[in-house]
Amino acid sequence: MSFEADGAGFFGSADGQRWGGRFMPEALVAALDELDVAWREAMADPRFVADFDAILREYAGLPSSLYYAERLSEKAGVRILLKREDLNHTGAHKIRNVLGQALLTKRMGKTRVIAETGAGQHGVASATAAAYFGLDCTVYMGAVDTRRQALNVARMNLLGAKVIPVDSGSATLKDAINEALRDWVASVDHTAYLFGTAAGPHPFPSMVRDFCRGIGDEARQQSLDQFGRLPDAVAACVGGGSNAIGLFTAFLDDADVDVYGFEAGGDGVDTDRHAATIHAGESGVLHGARTYVLQDEDGQTVESHSISAGLDYPGVGPQHAHLAQSGRAKYLPVTDAEAMDALALLSRTEGIIPAIESAHAVAGALRIADEVKAAKGPDATILVNLSGRGDKDMETAIDWFHLGETDDQEVRA
Amino acid sequence: MSVARAFETARAEGRAALIGYLPAGFPDIDGSISAMRTMVESGCDVIEVGLPYTDPVMDGPTIQTAAQQALEGGVRTRDVFRVVEAVAGTGAPTVVMTYWNPVERYGVERFAADLASAGGAGLITPDITPDFGQEWVAAADAHDLDKIFLVAPSSTDERIAMTTAECRGFVYATAVMGVTGARKATSDLAGPLVARARRTTDLPVAVGLGVSNGDQAAEIATIADGVIVGSAFVRTLLDHASDPAAGLAALSELPRDLAGGVRRG
The missing domain is CATH 3.40.50.1100 (Rossmann fold)
Structure with a gap:
């Protein structure tokens, strides 16, 4: 399978559904x-x-480290590696x-x-x-x-x-x-x-994708250097999908590495308040590309919802649409509540406060842990892209967890 | 009447054609029909019926406001065909101006069939180009509908030739690099663009974006076969939102001013 777009910017095979392109004003x-x-x-x-x-x-502090999150791994029941994009200059990939x-x-x-x-x-x-x-x-x-x-x-x-x-x-x-x-x-x-x-x-x-693909290129090499093997699965959150495609690209040709994207499930995909575009959207054209779009019967864009502003988008990058349809990557929704639980868990177990976006990926990894372990054995490893840090999300966290309201605040985790 | 015939008539009268735009369902469906009929009575040769869309990247604040109001009022794609039918009933050629996703969602072939059976003359597609619009080109050809694509000051000569070769009815030349909306001065980019388009086609070339009064229409009429006016009509209705009768009265004055312009040009 080719993962490159053709000259017109379409992903996918010529005889099947093609994603992307350039549906734009002539100007x-x-x-x-x-x-x-x-x-x-x-x-x-x-x-x-x-x-x-x-x-x-020299300026952005890259490559970011690949970190074995041991205490989180104990909770998850699989080995979890975090690609620390949260440590980059300006706090994200x-x-x-x-x-x-x-x-x-x-x-x-x-x-x-x-x-x-x-x-x-x-x-x-x-x-x-x-x-x-x-x-x-x-x-x-x-x-x-x-x-x-x-x-x-x-x-x-x-x-x-x-x-x-x-x-x-x-x-x-x-x-x-x-x-x-x-x-x-x-x-x-x-x-x-x-x-x-x-x-x-x-x-x-x-x-x-090409400017972000260092995430996966570095992580793949770091995984080989530090652990002598590739991960069994890689995971990232998907809004538009730049951090995810930046991670995935290096692993797409590694058939043994499963690829997971986690979309914003908001209040739940059975409600109308979510941003799970691949899960719940349909093929359409938004902002110049053919991709999955949250839209109504008339093709009007439907407002998305996510607790995470960075995932709150009713479209998704066209290569993700192709990876989903071709089956090379699996995309699953993670709710606001699951993401916030994971945010608290990562904070408490590892001393890392992730961006709420990235917390979706952590929550997703926790969810698929059993499945990955069942398929790949007891030493199964999931590599998660921790795409950003959570400083910007403290207001949301304060509201969500009622932080600071009592002296001995107990965060659900 | 066809769009081509409307341009021929205008040409025979020694003037440019006047093309007026309003979104369907603004201020409501019946109100938009009345307004467009008024525009025909007061001198518009061709009517552009806008299909309101949530993400109108080529529109400025005036048309965005109208489109949003129409959507909040519940206008549906099928209502647009009802508006087309009513306006085409006046005898004025009626084209739909729409962003692409609603067409794709409705079904390209079904959209063409329903537009044709409503008496619509064709489609203006501001956010796709012929190289990405082949499905529409095929459907339009099958239903004998006009295909009006845009050329812009930034278009290369090669792209202008490619675009005009796929147009039928007329060629839409954008006078400025920018979005819809009234502007004080007429752009000096329109003339060279029209000339470049004419070197590639015998189709009429109409100029849109930023034309809002008779003087500007007169200026454009000296260089182009048609003058396209949108935001100025919308603005007139928005300014009389509380008094629809006064809105229609004011609306009927605007084409007279513009029509005077296209005759002076």
């Missing part, structure tokens, strides 16, 4: 073509690749993508970047990259999200970025993307759109 096609060419040339240029590696190493795209922006001679953000992690990462490279930066963020992620808004401001709250539609991530696209149509001659996830029109799904 942006020239810019997307320009980006596609520039990206391919850059990736084939050893100097660009070396510059990118050096920035990741997102820094890889933005440094790659911003380096490319410099190479293309553009002077301004725009970005959309949900949780604010991509916005902070974009503002950081813009500061690092001396680019003007405007970040679009749903008005609902600017309220629930006020700390990240402040960080972006401090980094010199302009944050524009978006009130239209559901005032969340998808509307921030709409507004960023509207900006881009009018500014495309001097502005690059730093797309925050492995979704959207070609070449973004492939380009963002």
Whole structure:
């Protein structure tokens, strides 16, 4: 099976359902073509690749470590390895993508970047990259999200970025993307759109994946070096899916490694308040790509829900749609409550407070532990991408766990 | 009447055609029908019926507001065909302007069949290009519907040729790099774009985005075969939201001003 998109940006076989592509206004096609060419040339240029590696190493603190979470493993009944993307500069895997795209922006001679953000992690990462490279930066963020992620808004401001709250539609991530696209149509001659996830029109799904694939490339080698073997399964949370595809890519050709993506199940997939796009969505076109979309009978996008702003998106990267349909990866929903339980458990057992996004992956790993052990034996190992840290989520955690309300607070775990 | 005939008539009269847009279901379904009929009576040659969509990336705040209001009012894809039928009944060629996902969801072939049987003349598709719209091209050809794709100032000559070759009815040239909405000045990008499009096709070329008054219409009419106006109509209705009768009265004035413009041009 080929996991690469074809020249038009489609994943999948020519005779089956094809995912991705570029369903976009003509006004942006020239810019997307320009980006596609520039990206391919850059990736084939050893100097660009070396510059990118050096920035990741010296500035962003990469490679992130692979950590055997022993106390969590005892609870889970399988060996759990955590890829510590939470330790990266700015606190999440997102820094890889933005440094790659911003380096490319410099190479293309553009002077301004725009970005959309949900949780604010991509916005902070974009503002950081813009500061690092001396680019003007405007970040679009749903008005609902600017309220629930006020700390990240402040960080972006401090980094010199302009944050524009978006009130239209559901005032969340998808509307921030709409507004960023509207900006881009009018500014495309001097502005690059730093797309925050492995979704959207070609070449973004492939380009963002390639800038993030260091997660899996590092983790695979670290697993071999530190443990002498590959993991039996890899797991990541999936919103748009950049951290997941960044992890999965290195393992797709390892037939013995099972691949799991965990979507935001919100209040439960039997309710209408979730963001489990692959589980509950249907094929459609959103933000330039054919993929699974949460939509109604008329093709109107349905508002998603997740306790985690970073997973609160009614679409998903098209390569995940392909991996799901082809059966190479399995996608399962994890509810808000399961994710928060896992967040508390990881905090208490390992001293690591994960982002709520990443807590979905931890919860998912706990859920599949028995299944993986049954299939792979008592030494089974699950490698989990801990895509970000939880500092930004403390307000949500305070509300959820009623933290600080009594002296001897007992967190469910 | 076909779209081609409407352009021929306008050309015979020595003027540009006036194409007016409103979303179906705004302010409500019957209200949108009345408004579009008013636009026909007061001088619009072609009507564009918008299919409201949750994620209209090519629209500015005015049309977004109207589309959202229509969706909150419960407008459905099937209602759009009802509006098309009522407007086409006036004799004015009526095309639907829609983002792609509602068409795909409805079923491309079924959409084409239902649009044709409602008397619709064709479809304007702002967020797909012919290279990704072949399913629509086939369905439109099967039902003899017009296919109106957009060309933009950023389009290469090769892409303009590819796009106009797939168009039928007319070619939609976007006058500015940006989204829909009234603008004070007319863009200087429209002229060169129309000229580049004309080098590739004999189809009429109409210019849209940012045209909101008679003077701008007159200016565009000197360079193009048609003038497309959307946000200015929507704005007129939004400004009279509390008094629909006054809204219709104001709406009937706007085409007169614009129609004066397309005749002056």
